[in-house]
Amino acid sequence: MLKFEHKLRGNVALGINPLGCKQEVLNEIDYVKNKGTYFGPKKVLIIGASSSYGLATRISLAFGAGSDTIGVSFEKGPKSERNLGTAGWYNNIAFREAAEKEGLIAKNFVQDAFSHESKQEVIDYIKKDFGGKIDLVVYSLASGVRKDPNTGELYRSSIKAIGEPVVGPSINMEEQLYYTETLDYATEQEIADTVKVMGGEDWQLWMEALKDADVLADNVLTTNYSYLGTELNHPYYGGGTLGCAKADCDEKTEAINELLSDINGKAQIVVATAVTTKASAVIPFFPVYCIALYKVMTEQGTHETPIMHQDRIYREMIYGDRAEYDEMGRLRPDNWEINSDTQAKTKELIQKLNADNFNSEIAAYDILYKEFSILSGFLVENYVEQEVTIDELKELKY
Ligand code: NAI
Numbered sequence: 001m002l003k004f005e006h007k008l009r010g011n012v013a014l015g016i017n018p019l020g021c022k023q024e025v026l027n028e029i030d031y032v033k034n035k036g037t038y039f040g041p042k043k044v045l046i047i048g049a050s051s052s053y054g055l056a057t058r059i060s061l062a063f064g065a066g067s068d069t070i071g072v073s074f075e076k077g078p079k080s081e082r083n084l085g086t087a088g089w090y091n092n093i094a095f096r097e098a099a100e101k102e103g104l105i106a107k108n109f110v111q112d113a114f115s116h117e118s119k120q121e122v123i124d125y126i127k128k129d130f131g132g133k134i135d136l137v138v139y140s141l142a143s144g145v146r147k148d149p150n151t152g153e154l155y156r157s158s159i160k161a162i163g164e165p166v167v168g169p170s171i172n173m174e175e176q177l178y179y180t181e182t183l184d185y186a187t188e189q190e191i192a193d194t195v196k197v198m199g200g201e202d203w204q205l206w207m208e209a210l211k212d213a214d215v216l217a218d219n220v221l222t223t224n225y226s227y228l229g230t231e232l233n234h235p236y237y238g239g240g241t242l243g244c245a246k247a248d249c250d251e252k253t254e255a256i257n258e259l260l261s262d263i264n265g266k267a268q269i270v271v272a273t274a275v276t277t278k279a280s281a282v283i284p285f286f287p288v289y290c291i292a293l294y295k296v297m298t299e300q301g302t303h304e305t306p307i308m309h310q311d312r313i314y315r316e317m318i319y320g321d322r323a324e325y326d327e328m329g330r331l332r333p334d335n336w337e338i339n340s341d342t343q344a345k346t347k348e349l350i351q352k353l354n355a356d357n358f359n360s361e362i363a364a365y366d367i368l369y370k371e372f373s374i375l376s377g378f379l380v381e382n383y384v385e386q387e388v389t390i391d392e393l394k395e396l397k398y
Pocket of ligand 1: 054114140226
């Protein structure tokens with residue numbers, strides 16, 4: 001019988017519980033189903049579909065709006081008892097099984113979304129087997145590396161400040177430690193490389209390839225998730241390398257809107273709220289901001305997990321009548337987070353935090369840790385321990 005161990009290195013999870021991952025997907029499906037159905041897109045492509053925001057989007061659209069979905073992600077399957085693969089691998093499988101039970105198409109592509117071949121394979125599938133053109137393309141990719149599809153050169157993103165280093169408190173979940181961290185500032189090259197990896201270039205390449213292949217429906221919408229934050233995290237996010245990449249996505253909307261104009265399509269930046277994900281847990285200082293923010297938002301009744309946030313975005317905003325946009329036309333579901341009272345209380349709480357109290361009831365370290373554990377299939381609600389062998393896991397098909 002396999003033993004699942006919740007092992008961490010810093011804020012990176014090393015162990016997974018594949019059965020817990022499955023249960024979490026089922027929990028998220030239940031969350032959406034309990035909200036009832038809504039009118040949404042029929043055919044959806046999600047790039048970065050296997051975890052957190054992309055997965056939550058897929059679950060909301062499939063189980064809320066009855067959408068057929070294609071999900072592209074980069075995950076690893078099980079190799080041995082010591083190497084069970086990645087959580088997203090099992091999320092993809094659990095999603096497909098549940099969606100197919102409801103008669104929905106749920107096609108998974110597990111490959112490098114940045115490559116030309118990947119785009120072509122998805123296009124071929126849409127033409128041959130998907131049964132219709134795409135109404136919605138969701139770009140929810142988060143990666144530390146990107147191979148340029150034309151030159152083969154490998155680019156790495158860096159999470160760094162710009163202009164001067166940032167010093168502040170951080171959290172190490174492996175050691176339950178609150179410590180002072182210094183974040184270096186980026187070189188011009190590092191800024192450019194981060195934009196190359198996390199900016200809008202690949203989003204635009206996907207939209208060009210899909211448009212050229214004539215697989216986009218009239219009125220197609222494409223969404224891309226951004227984060228702006230506030231002065232509390234500006235030095236290391238909005239004003240840092242990641243902020244430059246997000247600004248590049250803003251810029252690319254113009255070119256994509258022009259590309260889609262003859263089919264009446266639209267590119268939409270969605271400024272999403274801060275949530276606990278694999279990608280956000282490794283942003284220096286961010287977990288400290290999160291444990292303060294989550295505490296305040298929980299008290300205000302506005303704290304959301306990815307499934308709550310994405311379901312609200314599509315059900316109530318994009319396909320509902322509660323959309324709120326900013327002066328740049330970006331959708332702003334993060335309004336609850338950036339609300340001035342919420343931010344003032346979060347700031348006040350951050351100032352009170354220290355190594356002795358960060359994991360006490362004055363903040364929400366418990367919420368951060370639980371949400372982080374759930375990403376790897378641990379501390380999942382309704383999970384009942386079961387036996388499974390490595391061979392049974394290897395037999396599962398994505
Ligand atoms: P995540 O790490 O949970 O998910 C990333 C997804 O990208 C996974 O499905 C992964 O398999 C896929 N992926 C990575 N490299 C790939 C590749 N080469 N080919 C194919 N798939 C690949 O990340 P998360 O946090 O859900 O982020 C998604 C987007 O949401 C990002 O743009 C992020 O900046 C944005 N966002 C995140 C916020 C947060 O607090 N986590 C807040 C606001 C926006």
